[in-house]
Amino acid sequence: xxxxxxxxxxSLDFTDVYDFVPGKAAxxxxxxxxxxxxxxxxxxxxxxxxxxxxxxxxxxxxxARRELDESGxxxxxxxxxxGIFMGHLRGDALAxxxxxLVDQAMEGGSTTVRPSEHVDALVKRMTKRGVKSIVxxxxxxxxxxxxxxxxxxxxVEAHQSDDH
Amino acid sequence: xxxxxxxxxxxxxLARDGAQLVEVLPAQEYEEEHLPxxxxxxxxxxxxxxxxxxxxxxxxxxYCHDYQ
Numbered sequence: 001x002x003x004x005x006x007x008x009x010x011s012l013d014f015t016d017v018y019d020f021v022p023g024k025a026a027x028x029x030x031x032x033x034x035x036x037x038x039x040x041x042x043x044x045x046x047x048x049x050x051x052x053x054x055x056x057x058x059x060x061x062x063x064a065r066r067e068l069d070e071s072g073x074x075x076x077x078x079x080x081x082x083g084i085f086m087g088h089l090r091g092d093a094l095a096x097x098x099x100x101l102v103d104q105a106m107e108g109g110s111t112t113v114r115p116s117e118h119v120d121a122l123v124k125r126m127t128k129r130g131v132k133s134i135v136x137x138x139x140x141x142x143x144x145x146x147x148x149x150x151x152x153x154x155x156v157e158a159h160q161s162d163d164h
Numbered sequence: 165x166x167x168x169x170x171x172x173x174x175x176x177x178l179a180r181d182g183a184q185l186v187e188v189l190p191a192q193e194y195e196e197e198h199l200p201x202x203x204x205x206x207x208x209x210x211x212x213x214x215x216x217x218x219x220x221x222x223x224x225x226x227y228c229h230d231y232q
Contacts, residue, residue, distance in 0.1 A: 001188055001189070001228035001229075002226050002227050005210060005226040005228070006226050008207070009166070009215070010165070010166055012210075012211075012215055014215075014218070014220050015221055016221070016222065016223045017166040017167070017224050018167045018168075018169040018177055018223060018224065018226070019166050019169060019227075020169045020174050020227040022170065022171050023227045023228050023229050023230040024187070024197070024198070024199060024227055024229050024230070025230040027174070027199050027227075028197070030171065032175075032199075033199075033200045034197050034200065035197075035198055035200050036194065036196050036197040036198050039197065
């Protein structure tokens with residue numbers, strides 16, 4: 001649809017026309033903000049906590065433990081130098097040799113969600129699978145934060161009360 | 165010829181002086197959710213009369229839902 005629109009604009013004598021090919025879906029999946037009636041209901045990106053502990057590949061387990069001690073969380077997220085989410089550390093991995101690189105100790109393959117995802121459907125999936133938190137990344141895999149199920153449940157309840 | 169704009173570049177073009185962001189989806193979809201600052205000109209209504217409010221010499225960035 002947008003290619004036709006872009007050509008139409010050119011035919012109407014607009015001189016500098018761009019077709020944003022990835023469109024609204026991609027923009028929202030980057031978590032770059034939105035307007036409209038749907039914006040009254042928070043999405044995953046708007047509820048994701050940004051203050052979660054983060055370490056870089058190349059840091060040590062001891063570094064991760066220090067990040068954690070100051071935060072109150074029980075997991076540490078790992079990114080590369082570009083901010084791309086690579087994995088996380090939790091449980092026994094955090095109790096290991098403090099000089100070990102997080103690269104070796106991390107769990108990879110974690111499930112991630114996009115910021116544009118609807119919270120109510122995600123909460124149902126998280127509850128069904130016993131998941132307390134989930135990592136939020138943008139369309140390109142860059143870490144945004146973590147959605148805590150408890151936060152999401154409260155938001156869903158608040159929205160349902162508003163509807164009644 | 166219109167320029168294709170990818171995700172890495174869209175905000176740079178939007179930051180240009182007078183850039184105009186246009187959603188060409190049906191008005192109902194725009195009402196529900198649109199990009200900040202976008203205006204609605206559904207493709208079906210895109211003609212000389214619907215673009216009178218736009219500046220012909222400033223950048224125009226059009227978008228729909230995704231790769232359609």
